[in-house]
Amino acid sequence: MSDFDRNAATAQYGRPLTRAEAAVVDEGLRAYMLRIYNYMVLGLAITGVAALGVYMLSVTPDLSAAYQGARPLARGMYLTPIGYYLFASPLKWLVILAPLGLVFFLSFRIQHMRPATAQITFWIYAALVGVSLGSIFLIYTHTSIVRVFFVTAASFGALSLWGYTTQRDLSGMGSFLIMGLFGIIIASLVNIFLASTMMQWIISVVGVLVFAGLTAYDTQRLKSEYIYGAMDGEAMERSAIMGALTLYLDFLNLFTMLLQLLGSRDE
DSSP: OOHHHHHHHHHHHTSOOOHHHHHHHHHHHHHHHHHHHHHHHHHHHHHHHHHHHHHHHHEESOGGGSOTTOOOOGGGOEEOHHHHHHHTSTTHHHHHHHHHHHHHHHHHHGGGSOHHHHHHHHHHHHHHHHHHHTTHHHHBOHHHHHHHHHHHHHHHHHHHHHHHHOOSOOGGGHHHHHHHHHHHHHHHHHHHHHOOHHHHHHHHHHHHHHHHHHHHHHHHHHHHHHHHOOOOHHHHHHHHHHHHHHHHHHHHHHHHHHHHHHOOBOO
């Protein structure tokens, strides 16, 4: 246990921990964090499968099976009726906004949910995100998507490991990172109307920095919540699901920002 962890545990127990007590805290912490990472990875897997499945249903090389009036895409593909309604019709706004509504619902209601209900809600949310992300296969080459995914996974793993093991207190970063996050949201909304390539590049660069910082910050915060919090079984399970959602969002946003910077567009 690092000095930072010992200080946190000492503050919780009101005295220095014995070696045996520290070992118990360490074992419980590892199990708690492993549960968070397992939920996060499963959520990402559901998102990936949903995104790929939606993409496969949304395109066809057969013009006779395409949506009437559909223009050719890259590699001689056409949008199917499903693809048109999901990505080219006004219904696309529902596809985009549905995950946002569900994540707010889960964030505000999770403390009143049974753990099984919270899990199911998280899995549904991950699937909805996958549906909305299916469009990236229409924009970027598949090779570049895979490449950026592995770059993101390596970066996320290193940043989360640093946040878990560092003896430095990262809590002071929180307010700056949250301000940066709100800045990204506002700038992205403005750029919907401006459609500026340069502004989008700046948003992506700042976004990579912000979500890299949030990955380390959130990992350490989740550790502290375990050490400081006296949670029972159900409360700990709900906390693990909420922690998985937090890291899932950090990973996903880091991936999309890197994809905008490093992805090769499918011409």
